[in-house]
Amino acid sequence: MxxxxxxxxxxxxxxxxxxxxxxxxxxxxxxxxxEPEVPAALKLVKTSPAPSAPAPSAPAPSAPATGTGGPSGDGTVLALLASADAGDGKKIFRKCKACHTADKGGAHKVGPNLWDVVGRAKAGAAGYRFSRVLAGLGGAWTFADLDAFLARPKTFAPGTKMTFRGVKKAADRAAVLLYLRSLSDSPKPLP
Ligand code: HEC
Known part of the structure; x- marks a missing residue:
């Protein structure tokens, strides 16, 4: 042939x-x-969803990191989480898509890929160059800290290179938080 x-x-x-x-x-x-550490630990927690098993990594770093929080992180949004809808959050997330991908293993764009960001170390996305400000925050992304950051990125992390005004309405942030939470093989327990 x-x-x-x-x-x-x-x-x-x-x-x-x-x-x-x-x-x-x-x-x-x-x-x-x-980065097997955090997901592996949290998976263990997930497989035994009884309330008797508090996530080992979540509560500890959350408390001290909120110092610069400012307007938010006051629990309003945390209370709204129960009634918020991840589907609405997905729609609101369209704003974020200019800079972020949300799929597992998605590329970093202007901002880092956000798969599994809830519970992940701040500035922890492998292979992305964070600003020194974000890298210096320390601790893991709790719902409260994500809420404060998304409300006003520049207030929560002065000097961050996330040039985004923020999501103003608490209900919208709650929806976005639920959507971010859904970006995981083992979504973290709600606070
Ligand atoms: C104009 C581009 C842009 C938009 C729009 C944007 N971001 Fe970002 N985002 C960034 C950049 C850049 C960073 C890295 C910040 C740094 O290193 O200071 C970041 C960081 C983050 C982080 C921290 C990630 C980590 O691993 O620590 C989260 C969470 C986040 N963004 C969520 C969102 C959400 C949710 C939205 C939409 C409501 C959004 N961003 C909209 C550019 C953007």
Whole structure:
């Protein structure tokens, strides 16, 4: 059988695309497993959802980190979480999509990928260069801290490079928080 030049070229291109796609896929599968600590611990908690098992990593860092909080983190939003709708949050998240991806293993854009951000160490997205301000916050992203940050990024973290005005309405933030929480294989327990 004889193949024309074009057929050979076509086949070569197919193989190249296939190999590149394959390595990206494998790469994406590998990346999340690079930080097994927090997810693994939280998964243990998730599999035994009894209230008797408090998340070991969540409560400890939350309290001291809110110092710069300002207008929010006062619990209003936490109370709204129960009645908020992650579907609404997904719609509001369209604003965030200019800078953030939300899928597992998604690329970093202007801002870091937000898969599994709830409960993750602040500035903890692997492979993204955070501002010194965000990297210096310390602790994990609790619902309260995410609320305060999203209400007014520049107040919660003065000098952050997230040039976003914030989500003004508490109900909208609650919905976004629920949506962020859903971006996980094992969503964190609600506060
Ligand atoms: C104009 C671009 C832009 C928009 C719009 C934006 N962000 Fe960001 N976001 C960033 C950047 C840049 C950072 C990194 C900040 C830093 O390092 O100081 C960031 C950081 C974050 C972080 C911290 C991530 C981590 O791993 O610590 C969260 C959470 C976050 N953004 C959520 C949101 C949400 C939710 C929205 C929409 C309501 C949003 N952002 C809208 C650019 C943006």
């Amino acid at each position: 004889k193949f024309s030049f074009l057929q050979k070229l076509g086949a070569t291109l197919l193989i190249v695309v296939w190999v590149v796609w394959g390595s990206i896929t494998v790469g994406n599968l590998l990346i999340p497993t690079e």
